[in-house]
Amino acid sequence: AQKITQTQPGMFVQEKEAVTLDCTYDTSDQSYGLFWYKQPSSGEMIFLIYQGSYDEQNATEGRYSLNFQKARKSANLVISASQLGDSAMYFCAMRPRMDSSYKLIFGSGTRLLVRP
Amino acid sequence: SAVISQKPSRDICQRGTSLTIQCQVDSQVTMMFWYRQQPGQSLTLIATANQGSEATYESGFVIDKFPISRPNLTFSTLTVSNMSPEDSSIYLCSARGGDPQAFFGQGTRLTVV
Numbered sequence: 001a002q003k004i005t006q007t008q009p010g011m012f013v014q015e016k017e018a019v020t021l022d023c024t025y026d027t028s029d030q031s032y033g034l035f036w037y038k039q040p041s042s043g044e045m046i047f048l049i050y051q052g053s054y055d056e057q058n059a060t061e062g063r064y065s066l067n068f069q070k071a072r073k074s075a076n077l078v079i080s081a082s083q084l085g086d087s088a089m090y091f092c093a094m095r096p097r098m099d100s101s102y103k104l105i106f107g108s109g110t111r112l113l114v115r116p
Numbered sequence: 117s118a119v120i121s122q123k124p125s126r127d128i129c130q131r132g133t134s135l136t137i138q139c140q141v142d143s144q145v146t147m148m149f150w151y152r153q154q155p156g157q158s159l160t161l162i163a164t165a166n167q168g169s170e171a172t173y174e175s176g177f178v179i180d181k182f183p184i185s186r187p188n189l190t191f192s193t194l195t196v197s198n199m200s201p202e203d204s205s206i207y208l209c210s211a212r213g214g215d216p217q218a219f220f221g222q223g224t225r226l227t228v229v
Contacts, residue, residue: 033216043206045159045220047117052216091158095216102147102212103174106158 002027002096004107011112013082020067021077021110023092029053033095034075035104036066040088048090051075079112087114118143122209122221129199129228136195137224139209144189149210149218150182159208165192199228 003026013019025034036048051059051066059066067076079086089111093104119142129135139148148165162182163171171184186192196203209221 035217037220043208043223043225045208045210045223047217047219050217102218103149103161103164104159104210104218106160108158 002029002094002105004092004094004105006092006107006110008110009108011110012115013079013086013112014115015084016081018078018080019082019112021079021090021092021112023075023077023107025073025075025092025094027073027094027096029096031097034066034068035093035095036064036075036077037091037093038086038088039091039109045091049077082114084114084116087112117215118145118211118213118219120209120211120219120221122224124224125222126225127227129226131200131228133199134195134197135199135226136193137207137209139192139194139211139221141190141211143213145211145213146189147212147218148186148192149212150184150192150194151208151210153206153208153223155204162194162207165194196226199226201228204228 005024032053034051038046049061049064051068063080065078089109091109092107121140150162151159153159161174162177163173165184165186167186183195204227206223208223210218212218
C-alpha cells in the first residue's frame with residue numbers, strides 16, 4: 001500500500017533555529033516524487049520543495065532542504081533559520097508512479113509553531 | 117508556476133442545498149484535481165477533472181454527490197450536492213502543468229448548517 005507517515009502532530013521551534021519535520025513513505029514503485037507543502041491558517045496550500053526518486057542530490061529551495069534517504073524511505077524537511085511566518089501546518093506528499101497517475105497522497109501533517 | 121483562483125473562498129449553506137465551486141487557472145494545464153480537507157484532517161482526493169470527458173472519482177466519492185465539469189484546459193467546477201453538516205470541509209482545487217509539483221487554489225471553506 002502507498003502511504004505517507006508523519007509522526008509529529010505538533011512541533012515547537014525557537015525563532016532563528018533550524019527544525020526538522022519527519023516524513024516516511026511506503027511505495028513499491030521505482031519512480032516517484034516527494035513533495036512538501038505548507039498550509040497557513042488561511043487554508044491555501046503552498047508548494048515548498050520537490051524531490052524525485054532518482055535525484056541523487058538532496059533538494060534545496062532557499063531556507064528549505066529535503067533530507068532524502070531512499071533506503072530508509074524517508075524525506076524529512078529541514079527549515080533553517082525559522083521565522084515567525086513559518087508557523088503553519090506542513091504536509092508531506094507523494095506522487096506514486098511518476099509516469100502515469102499524477103494524484104498526490106498526503107500525510108497527516110505536522111503543525112509547526114515558531115516561538116519568538 | 118500556475119496561479120489558481122478559486123471561488124467562493126468561504127460559504128455557509130443550508131443542509132439539503134448545493135454549492136458550486138469554481139476554479140480558474142491562469143494558464144492551460146494538463147491535469148486538474150479536487151481535494152477535500154475535513155476539519156483537522158489531511159487532504160483526500162475527490163476526483164481528477166478530465167477535459168472533455170467525465171471526471172475520474174476516487175473510492176468513496178460519487179458523481180451524484182460531487183458532479184465535476186471541466187469545459188476547457190483552464191477551468192473546472194465542483195458541485196457539492198444535497199449538503200449535510202458532514203460536508204463541512206475545505207475544498208481545494210489543484211492543477212498541474214509541466215512542473216512535477218501541483219499548485220493549489222486558496223481553498224473554499226464550506227460550513228453546512
